[in-house]
Amino acid sequence: MPLTEIEPVNRESTAAIIARQLREAIMNGSLPPGSQLGETELAGRFQVSRGPLREAMQRLVSEGLLRSERHRGLFVIELEAEDIRDIYAARLAVEGAAVIRILQGPRDEAVAGLEEAVGDMAAATQGEDWSAVSEADIRFHEVLVAASGSKRLERMSRTLLIETRMCLSALRLTYASDEERVTEHKNITEAISEGDQEKALSLLEAHMEDAVRRLAPGTSLLSR
Template sequence: MTDHPLPPTTDPLAPTADPLTPTLDSLPPAATPRVSRRTLATTVTERIREGVHRGNFPPGHQFNEVELAAHLGVSRGPVRESLQLLVHEGLLERRPHRGVFVPFLTETDIVDIFYARLALETAAFKRVITSPRPPGLIETLDATVDAIAQAAAQDDWEAVGDLDLRFHTSVIEAAGSPRLSRMYSSLISETRLCLNIMADTHPARGDLLHEHRELTQLIAGDDVGAAIKTLTQHFDEATVTLRRRLRETQEQPPPPQLPYS
């Protein structure tokens, strides 16, 4: 089933070098006695989600439960829970009695994802602009835009993508609605999936920087209509770009499947 067409380079499920999140590899000894509010399934979920976000698993890839469990050093129970969560989140796709797969995103999906994001962000924009803004929001957005400029100057398009998503997430969070945030995080997850489907290098649009600066100014202002109009255009252009990117990508054969460790 899983032949190894590529030399095993890196572990697609390797956690980020974040000392705060205990690695699963160091689990067999009681490595997580700290605030045991963390459950195995939680950690596994983050590992898998991270891996998918990084694009380590191509569209159509099937997650084998026993394989995953063995690789992560846990049993199938937590793995199943994690997969179910990610499915419900929309990041993965389940076919009953068949398995869990990385979905093939279509142009329709891309349009829908950005349509749904626009729906939520429009509401957030409206509330953030008309209500007293949470302190520090504008500064946070400005800082993010600066970071985008810096990353773009270094041709680090992966960072640009992350910062782009962070910008929009900040606005959503500023709306102060737990449910809006919850729903948006799912959409962000799917957006990352979108970005990964594209070519390995994502030469982002050049005007992306300018657009975010403009959005920040509009959020700092009080013209809701103008802000939403610009936001809509911003999403329209992103959608167009992604659709073209997807079409270009699909014209080339899909990359071979990445094996575990």
């Protein structure tokens, strides 16, 4: 079929809808680490046949959110210390590249988006709305990568941020004050606003390193 005859698909597929809902359940803890996904139960809940359900679950396997055990089924991944180190090391590479690209061109729009996310994080912290704090935290890093203008960096970042969401509840409990979390993001934003690449990258690395050490004591980005 000639490419000119291909028409855009406007409606999200059943498998995509199921995958999105399962992904959200993993991210918000409704499906905690180690949970087994039963096909019969889930097919009943979604009121769908097993075909689209299996397709959806395989998408999450390819994203690294589910693991398959032979003769046992599919389980939500459990993040070990090495997984956490790997996630944040990969994020540092992607987000560091994004910072460099932002600073190579106009950065006003990027800074405005980052400042908005920091403002939302501060407001949510004041209101003790921990879910909103986490959402603003994730949005800050989404804005940072999106502002680079690189679709490949965005694509690589997407799964890493999904896995990061699984860490955020545990991460919050390690802060003596959530103001620390807000300050870290504010300082990165200010360095980008000032056009100080060395400072921005240094602060970003310290931010990722701090998260690793809080989530997996005794581990660091540089450990092997």
